[in-house]
Amino acid sequence: MLINPDLSIILASKSPRRSYLLEQAGIPFTVRTQDVEEIFPADLDPLEIAPFLAELKAEGVRDLLRADNEVLLTADSVVLIDGVKHGKPKSREHAIETLEKLSGRSHIVVTGCCLLSSSKKEIFSSKAEVWLNEMTREEIEWYVDNYQPYDKAGAYAIQEWVGLAKICKIEGTYPCIMGLPVDLVYQHLLKW
Template sequence: MLNNLKDYHLILASQSPRRHQMLKELGLEFEIRTKEVDEVYPEELTPEQIPVYLAELKASAFESDFTNNELVITADTIVCVDNWILGKPKDREDAFKMLSALSGRSHQVISGVCLKSKDKKVSFATTTNVHFKELSKQEIDYYIDNYKPFDKAGAYGIQEWIGFIGIDGIEGSYFNVVGLPIQRLYEELSKF
């Protein structure tokens, strides 16, 4: 469908199985290739700027390797509640603290995406507002013990048990909360 990309070799720089699946569902052929990046960002960035900065940082790690026909797709997702940036939890205690902070409140899930080739770069962010019902300690414990959400920003996956029982509303892209704003990505790829 994205005929403008037929001359590109697509690289998805992500280990996320959810991102792999969504890109596959777009009908794209791509290679998965990642590079180690120290995910540190300047303190003065706004929540909307942080995931874009990190996605661009991940893309820049490929600069010295680029061939003429490669297009790398990088992404980063954060969860933000009251200007507190929640990345991936360090351990069980951290996951519990994050889910307790989200309980009974609204928060933002912000994904930054960078598309980069040898001579072009396009970056964007997408924000989704998510509202959790009040979660009991038992519900949080059950989720952490059974789903081990240590690879997820904000310590939860909307597509898992906690999303089924705990999220009572979202405004914006559901897929953004899963980890990739796929509709916006499709638009940007079609213009690349």
């Protein structure tokens, strides 16, 4: 690995998908988490919400840093339909409603990241456009009932049925859509 071996990466996320992506990329890390209230200004540009929230999370868990060689990594993903943020669904009906909006059209996924140490901070984001084929109400209900996508922005995961059976095109990277733009994380850590 070309990342400085003296760096200790701390992933401040409970997301199993983010852990999986770092593991697959061979980037060693430790998980330390703490809840942070995710609030953002109502007038914030929708493309800036994810990086804003990633920085908010990093600042909110700054006390998880225990040594000068530790670097916190936080991330947040948002799904934008016609420029409107769609977060994690609050109920079965909300998940169904979100997927009905996504059906047969494109949407934007933005994943923002923040790297934070005791002396440095970098904020960056990745954007992808995703096109979905039409989904019937029956398919949507089946997906929601079988996959319970309540912890996923936009009510779906690219690595599950919707992503595998209904995505027909993407512009951007798969890891960005999955929740962590590993290419950018790696580039930033290389220069850290």
